[in-house]
Amino acid sequence: MRTTFFALAIVGFSVFAAGDSSASDKGADTLRRLEAEFMQSAIEHGSTGYMSYYADDAVELPNGAVILQGKEAIGKTMGFLDNKDNRLTWTPVGADISASGDLGYTYGTYEFHSKDKDGKSVVSRGKYTSIWKKQKDGTWKVVLDMGNADPELK
Amino acid sequence: MRTTFFALAIVGFSVFAAGDSSASDKGADTLRRLEAEFMQSAIEHGSTGYMSYYADDAVELPNGAVILQGKEAIGKTMGFLDNKDNRLTWTPVGADISASGDLGYTYGTYEFHSKDKDGKSVVSRGKYTSIWKKQKDGTWKVVLDMGNADPELK
Numbered sequence: 001m002r003t004t005f006f007a008l009a010i011v012g013f014s015v016f017a018a019g020d021s022s023a024s025d026k027g028a029d030t031l032r033r034l035e036a037e038f039m040q041s042a043i044e045h046g047s048t049g050y051m052s053y054y055a056d057d058a059v060e061l062p063n064g065a066v067i068l069q070g071k072e073a074i075g076k077t078m079g080f081l082d083n084k085d086n087r088l089t090w091t092p093v094g095a096d097i098s099a100s101g102d103l104g105y106t107y108g109t110y111e112f113h114s115k116d117k118d119g120k121s122v123v124s125r126g127k128y129t130s131i132w133k134k135q136k137d138g139t140w141k142v143v144l145d146m147g148n149a150d151p152e153l154k
Numbered sequence: 155m156r157t158t159f160f161a162l163a164i165v166g167f168s169v170f171a172a173g174d175s176s177a178s179d180k181g182a183d184t185l186r187r188l189e190a191e192f193m194q195s196a197i198e199h200g201s202t203g204y205m206s207y208y209a210d211d212a213v214e215l216p217n218g219a220v221i222l223q224g225k226e227a228i229g230k231t232m233g234f235l236d237n238k239d240n241r242l243t244w245t246p247v248g249a250d251i252s253a254s255g256d257l258g259y260t261y262g263t264y265e266f267h268s269k270d271k272d273g274k275s276v277v278s279r280g281k282y283t284s285i286w287k288k289q290k291d292g293t294w295k296v297v298l299d300m301g302n303a304d305p306e307l308k
Contacts, residue, residue: 059248061261061281063217063302067247093221094213096287096297098252105259105285107215107298127215129283129300131259133250143250144261146283148217148302 027097031104031132034140035092043089046082051075055133055141063126063148087113090128102134110147125150181251185258185286188294189246197243200236205229209287209295217280217302241267244282256288264301279304 034053041049051071060068060077068074080086090110097104107129116122131144188207195203205225214222214231222228234240244264251258261283270276285298 059261061283061302065305067261067263067281096257098254098257100252100254100256102254103250103252103257105298107213107221107300109221127221127300129215129285129298131283131285144259144283146261146281146300146302148215148300151219 024097027101027104028095031095031097031106032092034132035106035130039090042081043087047075047078050078050081053142055135055143058142059144061144061146085115105129105131178251181255181258182249185249185251185260186246188286189260189284193244196235197241201229201232204232204235207296209289209297212296213298215298215300239269259283259285
């Protein structure tokens, strides 16, 4: 009986502690789930799968290159995802969403596996931020994506 | 008379064309204005002025370094803004805000003016994304900031 009461007390406290952040947490979970689907789509369908998650008016801020405006311009730089030697994976570290549930973001780390000119496997690591916006048709799309580098390994 | 009618027609069309994006445009203008104040604060008050625009739970994704979690950890890396030889300026290129007006972002370009070891003025240029969130006290703070490099000059 004491155990039951203690368990109920914990549940009660947890519900209380979650408070007004539960809607936001739920929205952030939506973005994490979307991001997993986005990555799977890129792994299975290369650049076409990757770009299918971008909004028409998306912006890309690539490291060491100029800002790319629009899905069409961004798509032209993503052909490397169609090379079977290349594999881009990423892991969200954090996510948040607006109260209205129409704008949110994720950030995290990525790994890019490829092969050097001698055919040896190489991996580069970095970080990313993706901003997601709900479109007029109800789907979520990436409206901004940016990446940069991890510290160089000594 | 024809000229007047034509002018009125243009005004009418402009109002119509603005449609439901006007609230969003107004919110994005708020972020652009905030960003100008943010920059001025950094120029006038160094790292203290810069960090006064960060939320306590902010995240920094610096190029070539690991993710920094929290205003305190980020603040420890911003001391370079207190050196009078250093000057960081930035210019937003785009901005957007959620329908609920509590989450938004800006992105653009930055210039970092400093001096090399011989005292010669040097400038490095890059891009940034800043995500802003309205806090419980009604103020807007940066919750995520990320930068990366422009193309290297040949």
